[in-house]
Amino acid sequence: MNERQEFDVVVAGAGPAGIAAACAxxxxxxxxGLIDDNSEPGGQVWRRDRSHAPSQLARFWLNRLxxxxxxxxxxxxxxxxxxxxxVLVVEQPRGSFEVSYRKLVxxxxxxxxxxxxxxxxxxGVVGAGGLQALVKSGLDVQGxxxxxxxxxxxxxxxxxxxxxAGARIQAIVEQAPLPSLxxxxxxxxxxxxxxxxxxxxxxxxxVPLHVSxxxxxxxxxxxxxxxxxxxxxxxxxxxxxxxxxxxGLAPNIELPVLAGCEIEDGFVAVTGGQxxxxxxxxxxxxxxxxxxxxxxxxxxxxxxxxxxLGADRWLPFKRLLHDTFNPRDELRSxxxxxxxxxxxxxxxxxxxxxxxxxxxxxxxxxxxxGTCQGRVCGAALQFxxxxxxxxxxPPLLPARVETLANPGRRSR
Amino acid sequence: xxxAIERIPITVNGExxxxxxxxxxxxALLGLGITEFRRSVTGEPRAPLxxxxxxxECRVTVDGALHTLACQTEVCEGMTVRTDE
Amino acid sequence: MSASADVIVIGAxxxxxxCADAIARDxxxxxxxxxGAIGGGTTAACMGHIVVMDDSEAQFALTRYSSGLWHQLxxxxxxxxxxxxxxxxxxxxxxxxxxxxxxxxxxxxxxGVDTEILDARALAEAEPNLRPGLAGALRVPRDSVVYPPxxxxxxxxxxxxxxxxxxxxxxxxTEVRLRDGTVCPAGAVVNATGVWAPRLTxxxxxxxxxxxLLITDRYPGFLRHQLVELGYLKSAHGHGSxxxxxxxxxxxxxQILIGSSRQLGVDSSEIEEHMLQRMLQRAMEYVPGLGQxxxxxxxxxxxxxxxxxxxxxxxxxxxxxxxxxxxxxxLGITTSLATGTLIADLLLKRRPAIxxxxxxxxxxxxxxx
Numbered sequence: 001m002n003e004r005q006e007f008d009v010v011v012a013g014a015g016p017a018g019i020a021a022a023c024a025x026x027x028x029x030x031x032x033g034l035i036d037d038n039s040e041p042g043g044q045v046w047r048r049d050r051s052h053a054p055s056q057l058a059r060f061w062l063n064r065l066x067x068x069x070x071x072x073x074x075x076x077x078x079x080x081x082x083x084x085x086x087v088l089v090v091e092q093p094r095g096s097f098e099v100s101y102r103k104l105v106x107x108x109x110x111x112x113x114x115x116x117x118x119x120x121x122x123x124g125v126v127g128a129g130g131l132q133a134l135v136k137s138g139l140d141v142q143g144x145x146x147x148x149x150x151x152x153x154x155x156x157x158x159x160x161x162x163x164x165a166g167a168r169i170q171a172i173v174e175q176a177p178l179p180s181l182x183x184x185x186x187x188x189x190x191x192x193x194x195x196x197x198x199x200x201x202x203x204x205x206x207v208p209l210h211v212s213x214x215x216x217x218x219x220x221x222x223x224x225x226x227x228x229x230x231x232x233x234x235x236x237x238x239x240x241x242x243x244x245x246x247x248g249l250a251p252n253i254e255l256p257v258l259a260g261c262e263i264e265d266g267f268v269a270v271t272g273g274q275x276x277x278x279x280x281x282x283x284x285x286x287x288x289x290x291x292x293x294x295x296x297x298x299x300x301x302x303x304x305x306x307x308x309l310g311a312d313r314w315l316p317f318k319r320l321l322h323d324t325f326n327p328r329d330e331l332r333s334x335x336x337x338x339x340x341x342x343x344x345x346x347x348x349x350x351x352x353x354x355x356x357x358x359x360x361x362x363x364x365x366x367x368x369x370g371t372c373q374g375r376v377c378g379a380a381l382q383f384x385x386x387x388x389x390x391x392x393x394p395p396l397l398p399a400r401v402e403t404l405a406n407p408g409r410r411s412r
Numbered sequence: 413x414x415x416a417i418e419r420i421p422i423t424v425n426g427e428x429x430x431x432x433x434x435x436x437x438x439x440a441l442l443g444l445g446i447t448e449f450r451r452s453v454t455g456e457p458r459a460p461l462x463x464x465x466x467x468x469e470c471r472v473t474v475d476g477a478l479h480t481l482a483c484q485t486e487v488c489e490g491m492t493v494r495t496d497e
Numbered sequence: 498m499s500a501s502a503d504v505i506v507i508g509a510x511x512x513x514x515x516c517a518d519a520i521a522r523d524x525x526x527x528x529x530x531x532x533g534a535i536g537g538g539t540t541a542a543c544m545g546h547i548v549v550m551d552d553s554e555a556q557f558a559l560t561r562y563s564s565g566l567w568h569q570l571x572x573x574x575x576x577x578x579x580x581x582x583x584x585x586x587x588x589x590x591x592x593x594x595x596x597x598x599x600x601x602x603x604x605x606x607x608x609g610v611d612t613e614i615l616d617a618r619a620l621a622e623a624e625p626n627l628r629p630g631l632a633g634a635l636r637v638p639r640d641s642v643v644y645p646p647x648x649x650x651x652x653x654x655x656x657x658x659x660x661x662x663x664x665x666x667x668x669x670x671t672e673v674r675l676r677d678g679t680v681c682p683a684g685a686v687v688n689a690t691g692v693w694a695p696r697l698t699x700x701x702x703x704x705x706x707x708x709x710l711l712i713t714d715r716y717p718g719f720l721r722h723q724l725v726e727l728g729y730l731k732s733a734h735g736h737g738s739x740x741x742x743x744x745x746x747x748x749x750x751x752q753i754l755i756g757s758s759r760q761l762g763v764d765s766s767e768i769e770e771h772m773l774q775r776m777l778q779r780a781m782e783y784v785p786g787l788g789q790x791x792x793x794x795x796x797x798x799x800x801x802x803x804x805x806x807x808x809x810x811x812x813x814x815x816x817x818x819x820x821x822x823x824x825x826x827x828l829g830i831t832t833s834l835a836t837g838t839l840i841a842d843l844l845l846k847r848r849p850a851i852x853x854x855x856x857x858x859x860x861x862x863x864x865x866x
Contacts, residue, residue: 080770082770356534357534359534359537360534360535360537363534363536363537363541363646363647364534364535364536364646364647364650369794370793371714371791371793373793373794393767393768393794393795393796394768394770394773394795395792395793395794395795398714398791398792398793399791399792400788400789400790400791400792401711401713401755401777401780401781401787401788401789401790401791401792402781402787402788402789404711404773404774404777404792404795405774405777405778405780405781405788406774406778407770407774
């Protein structure tokens with residue numbers, strides 16, 4: 001195997017946006033490399049489910065990917081990038097090498113945003129998408145009692161999926177108020193999302209849905225055993241085995257920032273055809289604004305083909321999503337002074353008192369200095385304190401010292 | 413789609429256990445009722461949060477390799493896993 | 498600025514913080530001016546190694562004096578300071594370097610610093626993760642490790658100094674002017690702005706020397722000592738403009754901190770892959786097992802470098818009422834406490850514990866005329 005593999009187009013991320021970009025590029029004759037850290041393509045939304053067939057849409061695109069001539073790098077993490085030389089350093093479980101490109105499509109997707117509340121570090125408190133991912137990768141939740149809490153359309157999707165997998169959904173707890181949810185339901189019909197929502201609704205008949213509500217605390221000795229939920233002025237306690245929580249999505253903009261792309265309001269700024277501010281670097285999907293599968297597919301095809309195909313028609317839907325599910329101010333006081341904010345370094349909220357920026361907090365408290373490199377607490381602190389992470393440096397993810405020392409050498 | 417899931421033997425904290433073939437180490441451990449994957453820097457038990465390789469809470473020792481992400485690693489026959497280290 | 502301070506210290510890195518602390522202990526009222534986060538400049542890009550060095554007699558005197566002050570302070574430092582007496586191992590790869598270890602042993606011994614020669618076997622026992630085939634090492638057991646940014650803040654808080662957030666754009670011995678036009682009067686002024694000190698005191702010859710650092714995940718016990726290759730100054734960090742040397746440190750957290758690289762005259766903050774690669778390759782030559790450890794972060798910093806590798810401590814050449822505490826290069830953490838004490842001695846016209854003249858800024862100025 002070569003130390004450096006060369007492609008016309010390299011696509012970072014094999015979720016819907018990345019798959020669409022890779023297919024569009026390959027079908028127009030380009031040599032395409034598709035890099036993803038999972039073992040199979042599909043990203044989070046199309047992660048292979050061991051017990052359920054993929055959706056029609058997923059099947060269509062996964063088949064199209066299968067047929068296209070694309071070099072797929074699975075279980076491959078991009079750990080460094082130099083936009084000037086157009087080279088990515090990638091690491092696999094048993095080695096590392098470099099990948100070079102003429103054109104780069106960034107489709108790194110999003111992660112769940114978690115907001116700290118008392119008890120959120122207990123085992124059994126899991127991301128809503130995270131628990132879905134665990135179920136898809138073999139966790140049996142048959143009979144498990146689950147409370148789904150946070151905000152966003154993902155809550156209903158997760159609850160429905162978990163229920164079909166045999167879980168007993170105790171309650172769905174959504175912080176957004178009913179009027180904005182109603183407006184969302186009505187307006188999203190315009191984007192062909194009504195049937196989808198209705199389907200989820202039918203799946204969830206009989207499950208208590210609390211709106212304008214949020215978790216006050218998770219309780220339990222060494223794992224979660226119950227949650228206290230604030231419903232209007234009352235507090236209800238639900239015994240449970242898992243809490244599936246998510247407060248919307250945070251874009252994975254670390255690679256775009258390292259590649260030098262301009263960021264606007266936390267997302268990668270793009271112009272026509274999904275061009276970023278860096279020449280020959282394109283961006284598609286959630287990193288340009290949270291919009292879901294359909295907008296990701298449209299943007300991916302634009303980015304891969306280099307042609308404007310009208311993906312910007314999803315912009316109003318992205319705004320609608322944001323406006324509906326933006327976390328309310330009350331959630332800023334969920335975390336108590338003794339609540340851990342940074343889980344890697346166990347930094348409590350009170351330790352951040354008097355800190356003026358994240359850099360100061362990092363230096364003085366180690367907040368965000370741990371193994372996740374601030375990916376979890378960063379999104380929380382942006383909401384809690386208005387802090388933004390100002391710097392991204394290699395390694396983008398923890399990488400073996402050997403990879404950084406000899407990036408061009410395949411080892412072991 | 414539901415069919416009998418084949419189980420394979422692995423060793424968890426010195427004990428022989430059977431887990432679903434093709435499962436991630438994280439799913440397999442949770443399925444065995446194990447919820448203390450790692451000990452935090454102040455000694456708290458921790459388990460998977462994100463399920464997708466971001467949060468690093470699911471780190472366990474796999475075949476002697478410290479700090480292996482359980483959610484990104486598939487179980488295989490004869491694998492040795494240690495938790496709570 | 499209503500209540501004027503007796504002394505204004507510009508810069509709240511470890512050196513400025515140590516100055517503020519020493520001056521305040523003499524009962525003077527101190528204000529500190531800092532434009533960024535306390536301990537957020539060069540102090541945040543140091544290894545935090547308290548080390549006695551023998552590059553020159555003056556360097557030895559300053560590092561030994563300051564190391565003693567660190568050991569006195571250790572009893573008062575809270576655990577967040579991460580003071581650990583790990584000891585230094587100066588690792589010899591061959592016979593030539595072993596001879597250097599013996600020379601160093603004799604030099605230190607004659608001056609009352611305990612050291613110990615380790616042969617190849619003793620070295621392998623002391624650090625099992627070093628590669629086989631090394632000649633031996635010199636162990637300096639009292640050398641230590643600290644976490645500098647936290648200590649800088651602790652010292653500033655302990656001094657009771659008023660912290661003025663702003664950027665100093667002009668300084669004399671009696672006042673400091675800030676970017677926003679504010680003028681802060683004082684009885685005396687200390688320029689402790691490190692790499693940036695020449696902006697306020699143009700006669701200072703200080704060049705930035707960029708360094709890279711990388712830290713791993715937690716592997717408690719993987720290393721026990723600060724490891725430095727014996728060729729550190731002579732062969733590794735010679736006079737070329739770019740160099741690397743093996744310099745490894747076990748942190749109190751169990752993480753391994755990997756250094757070091759030097760690029761003279763480079764003042765960008767970006768990670769330069771070729772330097773990072775060379776630095777890591779060098780480290781792996783000595784500790785091959787490092788290769789498999791996950792690295793979690795890399796970063797860079799600028800060290801303030803004077804032409805003769807000694808810091809500037811004392812009156813400025815152009816204005817003797819303006820005191821300088823800058824130019825500590827890679828030894829700022831070690832020598833910060835001694836610097837603070839010398840500055841306080843100079844302010845109060847006390848006889849210092851070691852001769853202060855070798856560090857006066859005028860020495861370089863005078864020599865170049």
